[in-house]
Amino acid sequence: SSIFRAGISGARPRVPVDPARLAKAARRALSTEAYAYLAGGAGSERTQAANRRAFERWQVWPRPLRDVSVRDLSTTLLGRRLPSPLILAPLGVMELAHPEADLAVARAAASAGVPAVLSGQASFPMEESAAAAPGAPRMFQLYWSASDELNESLVRRAEACGCSAIVVTLDTHLLGWRTRDLDLGYLPFTRGLGIAQYTSDPVFQRLVDERARDSAPAEAPPVRLTPRTVAAGITIARKGRRLTGGGLRESLRSPLPRAAVETFLDVFSTPALTWERLARIRSWTSLPVILKGIVHPDDAERTVAEGYDGVWVSNHGGRQIDRSVPTLDVLPEVAARVSGRVPVIVDSGVRSGADVAVALALGADLVALGRPYAYGLAVAGEPGVAAVIRNVLAELDITLGLSGHTAVSELGPASLRRAD
Numbered sequence: 001s002s003i004f005r006a007g008i009s010g011a012r013p014r015v016p017v018d019p020a021r022l023a024k025a026a027r028r029a030l031s032t033e034a035y036a037y038l039a040g041g042a043g044s045e046r047t048q049a050a051n052r053r054a055f056e057r058w059q060v061w062p063r064p065l066r067d068v069s070v071r072d073l074s075t076t077l078l079g080r081r082l083p084s085p086l087i088l089a090p091l092g093v094m095e096l097a098h099p100e101a102d103l104a105v106a107r108a109a110a111s112a113g114v115p116a117v118l119s120g121q122a123s124f125p126m127e128e129s130a131a132a133a134p135g136a137p138r139m140f141q142l143y144w145s146a147s148d149e150l151n152e153s154l155v156r157r158a159e160a161c162g163c164s165a166i167v168v169t170l171d172t173h174l175l176g177w178r179t180r181d182l183d184l185g186y187l188p189f190t191r192g193l194g195i196a197q198y199t200s201d202p203v204f205q206r207l208v209d210e211r212a213r214d215s216a217p218a219e220a221p222p223v224r225l226t227p228r229t230v231a232a233g234i235t236i237a238r239k240g241r242r243l244t245g246g247g248l249r250e251s252l253r254s255p256l257p258r259a260a261v262e263t264f265l266d267v268f269s270t271p272a273l274t275w276e277r278l279a280r281i282r283s284w285t286s287l288p289v290i291l292k293g294i295v296h297p298d299d300a301e302r303t304v305a306e307g308y309d310g311v312w313v314s315n316h317g318g319r320q321i322d323r324s325v326p327t328l329d330v331l332p333e334v335a336a337r338v339s340g341r342v343p344v345i346v347d348s349g350v351r352s353g354a355d356v357a358v359a360l361a362l363g364a365d366l367v368a369l370g371r372p373y374a375y376g377l378a379v380a381g382e383p384g385v386a387a388v389i390r391n392v393l394a395e396l397d398i399t400l401g402l403s404g405h406t407a408v409s410e411l412g413p414a415s416l417r418r419a420d
């Protein structure tokens with residue numbers, strides 16, 4: 001109701017409430033390259049369109065005259081109570097959106113009690129995100145690197161800085177064919193952006209040293225990455241008024257420790273990953289492990305059968321395969337197969353509180369938000385992310401009440417009607 005009251009007071013919000021206007025505001029705030037990286041998808045972006053179409057196929061079926069004066073958005077995840085079923089999907093390279101990047105996201109998530117999933121491709125080391133929001137619920141997302149020693153190190157650091165689960169992303173063993181970025185000749189990582197989890201890691205430091213030793217003349221000084229370093233160039237860019245406009249271009253010119261970037265590109269992921277190799281994670285941590293990027297019921301079945309702790313239905317927001325299956329379409333089948341044995345999380349195309357309600361009704365236990373909070377971050381930093389979270393939760397609450405439910409747990413297939 002505070003959001004309504006703010007609206008009634010006549011004040012225009014800095015962060016647009018409407019999802020399309022929010023995206024436009026972000027586009028205005030960002031450089032061409034930064035916006036393309038955030039907004040873009042694979043190929044002709046049919047998967048992104050299909051993700052949205054899948055939502056359009058469902059309508060909420062209102063049932064009035066039920067007492068909905070008290071409503072409960074809370075839920076549980078892996079034994080922990082959460083104030084709502086919303087979580088923030090891991091988004092890498094958030095320095096493209098705002099200089100405070102992951103730190104702003106961590107703080108905004110913490111103030112809403114919403115778990116943040118710290119990206120493996122973050123702009124700040126996970127320890128700094130943890131320190132920015134002490135005690136807040138957080139998880140760590142791992143891209144399975146070619147070096148298992150590095151994977152182990154990242155997982156152990158996540159456990160040490162208070163992450164309650166490891167999310168392994170399985171749909172990015174090859175980088176998607178991202179046409180906007182290709183046409184702009186732009187890949188953040190080659191500029192040393194979004195590699196802070198690596199440059200702050202002792203195993204990665206050793207891999208960089210080895211690489212530099214192998215390829216540089218003997219008298220060349222070793223590349224020294226301090227734990228604080230993302231890369232030299234980015235620090236320069238952060239000093240500018242904003243990284244997102246001219247600042248981004250500034251960072252493109254900045255000198256970077258080449259060996260670090262090259263090492264990152266060598267190890268960042270591996271197409272050789274299999275179920276057998278994935279199981280090694282169990283010897284590195286006792287934390288719950290959630291698999292992200294599951295879209296087939298058989299893979300969901302195997303996730304449960306192999307003892308993993310959560311199924312995250314995702315097509316990476318349409319960034320990996322053009323013409324991939326929309327997640328909302330496969331969600332009911334996946335949820336039926338999982339049958340409550342582990343939590344099911346869904347993302348890709350969620351833009352509003354009504355979308356969250358539909359995803360919950362179709363079998364998700366939790367719903368993850370991606371691009372919209374990056375847009376909030378681009379428009380207004382930490383308060384921008386907070387506004388986006390608040391708006392989604394307010395609309396979810398209203399949708400719940402107007403459709404005749406008093407708790408998110410009551411949402412089910414009977415809450416919906418399929419559009420003709």
Ligand code: FNR
Pocket residue numbers: 037038039089090091092093119120121122141169292314315316317318319347348349350368369370371372374
């Ligand atoms: C992502 N995504 C992602 N996923 C992941 O596991 N690790 C990561 O580092 C990133 N990075 C990332 C950057 C950007 C700019 C985007 C847009 C997405 C995928 C993300 O977690 C999530 O699956 C999608 O964003 C969900 O789709 P929507 O909500 O963006 O449509």
